[in-house]
Amino acid sequence: MNQIALNKLQQLISGSKRTLILSHQKPDGDALGSILALSQFFKTIKKEHDLFAVGPTSSSFNFLLKEEKIYTDPLNLALENYDLIFILDSGDLKQTGIEKQLKNLSSAIPVVNIDHHQTNENFGTLNFVFPESSSTSEIIFNLFKIFNFAINKKTATFLLTGLVTDTSNFSNPATTFSSLEIASHLLNLGAKMNEISVNVLKNKSLPTLKFWGEVLSRLTENKKLNMVTTIITADDLRSTNLDEEALEGVTNFLNNLKGAKVVLVLKALEPGKIKGSFRTTTKEIDVSRLAKIFGGGGHQKAAGFTIEGNLIKMGNSWRVE
Ligand SMILES: [Mn+2]
Known part of the structure; x- marks a missing residue:
C-alpha cells in the first residue's frame, strides 16, 4: 500500500x-x-x-x-x-x-x-x-x-x-x-x-430448496451455443410465498454444472423488465462481453444485463415479448 x-x-x-x-x-x-x-x-x-x-x-x-x-x-x-x-x-x-x-x-x-x-x-x-x-x-x-x-x-x-x-x-x-x-x-x-x-x-428453508428444484427442472440446453438457461418469474415467488432472497445462490449453484460453457438465468420479477445473469467457469469465455451485447456488463466470469420485455409461456418453452 x-x-x-x-x-x-x-x-x-x-x-x-x-x-x-x-x-x-x-x-x-x-x-x-x-x-x-x-x-x-x-x-x-x-x-x-x-x-x-x-x-x-x-x-x-x-x-x-x-x-x-x-x-x-x-x-x-x-x-x-x-x-x-x-x-x-x-x-x-x-x-x-x-x-x-x-x-x-x-x-x-x-x-x-x-x-x-x-x-x-x-x-x-x-x-x-x-x-x-x-x-x-x-x-x-x-x-x-x-x-x-x-x-x-x-x-x-x-x-x-x-x-x-x-x-x-x-x-x-x-x-x-x-x-x-x-x-x-x-x-x-x-x-x-x-x-x-x-x-x-446452510440457511436454505425447505420451500426455498423446493423452489430451487423447480428452477433446476426448467434448465434447457442450447447445444449450439453450449449454454444452459433457466427462468424465474414473479409468479414463482408469489405462488411459493418467497422473496427475492430465496433466489440468491441458485445462479452460483448452477456453476457446478459440468459441460456447459455458459449459464444464463433470466429473471422476470418486475413487469416489463427481464434481468439476465451470465456465469461461466471457463477461461475462454468473457461473459461481460456477452452481457454487453444486451447493454449490461460485469466481470469476466459473472455478468448481467436488464432488457425490456415480458416472459410469456408458450407450451413447453418461453419467449420474450
Ligand atoms: Mn465485495
Missing part, C-alpha cells in the same frame, strides 16, 4: 470528530463485514462514528448485528454532520443508493474509497482500490495489520464473513493464496467459521 496515502489516512482518522462509514445498498456479507470491522477499529480508538447502508439487509446476517447498529434510511441521513466519510465495497457512487447526496457533498469533507471491484471509479479523496483482493474485508484486514490493530474475535468473524461470501465459500476464482492465508489468520484469532456457515451458507 502507498505510504503517502496511508499517512494521509491516519491523519484524516485522527483529525475526525465524527466519521460516517457506509457501504453499497442491499449490503452483502463483504459490505457488512468490512463496515462492521472498521467500526470496531473506530470504537477501539474511541472515535465517534456511524454506520450506514441503504437496506434491505438480508436476515441471514442478523447474527452479525446483535450489538451493532447500521442506519438504513437515506431520508434521515445528514452527510453534513460528518467530517470524514468512508465508502466501502462500492465500485461507484450509484451503488451506495445515495449518489445525489454524495455528489452534492461539500469538497471540504474527505471521502475514503476502499474497494476491490475492477470497475471502481476512484471517486475518493483517497482511494484504496485493490482488484486482486478477494474482498473489501481482505483490504481492511491488511490495513489493520499496517495499523497494528489487535483484531478481536468479533472483528475476526466480521472479516471472515466477507471473505467467505465473496469467495463463495472459498470456491470461486477470488480464492487466492492470500485470501486463504488471511482466513487462516482470522480463524486463529477466533473467528467463528461455524456460525458464519450456519447462518450464511
Whole structure:
C-alpha cells in the first residue's frame, strides 16, 4: 500500500470528530463485514462514528448485528454532520443508493474509497482500490495489520464473513493464496467459521430448496451455443410465498454444472423488465462481453444485463415479448 496515502489516512482518522462509514445498498456479507470491522477499529480508538447502508439487509446476517447498529434510511441521513466519510465495497457512487447526496457533498469533507471491484471509479479523496483482493474485508484486514490493530474475535468473524461470501465459500476464482492465508489468520484469532456457515451458507428453508428444484427442472440446453438457461418469474415467488432472497445462490449453484460453457438465468420479477445473469467457469469465455451485447456488463466470469420485455409461456418453452 502507498505510504503517502496511508499517512494521509491516519491523519484524516485522527483529525475526525465524527466519521460516517457506509457501504453499497442491499449490503452483502463483504459490505457488512468490512463496515462492521472498521467500526470496531473506530470504537477501539474511541472515535465517534456511524454506520450506514441503504437496506434491505438480508436476515441471514442478523447474527452479525446483535450489538451493532447500521442506519438504513437515506431520508434521515445528514452527510453534513460528518467530517470524514468512508465508502466501502462500492465500485461507484450509484451503488451506495445515495449518489445525489454524495455528489452534492461539500469538497471540504474527505471521502475514503476502499474497494476491490475492477470497475471502481476512484471517486475518493483517497482511494484504496485493490482488484486482486478477494474482498473489501481482505483490504481492511491488511490495513489493520499496517495499523497494528489487535483484531478481536468479533472483528475476526466480521472479516471472515466477507471473505467467505465473496469467495463463495472459498470456491470461486477470488480464492487466492492470500485470501486463504488471511482466513487462516482470522480463524486463529477466533473467528467463528461455524456460525458464519450456519447462518450464511446452510440457511436454505425447505420451500426455498423446493423452489430451487423447480428452477433446476426448467434448465434447457442450447447445444449450439453450449449454454444452459433457466427462468424465474414473479409468479414463482408469489405462488411459493418467497422473496427475492430465496433466489440468491441458485445462479452460483448452477456453476457446478459440468459441460456447459455458459449459464444464463433470466429473471422476470418486475413487469416489463427481464434481468439476465451470465456465469461461466471457463477461461475462454468473457461473459461481460456477452452481457454487453444486451447493454449490461460485469466481470469476466459473472455478468448481467436488464432488457425490456415480458416472459410469456408458450407450451413447453418461453419467449420474450
Ligand atoms: Mn465485495
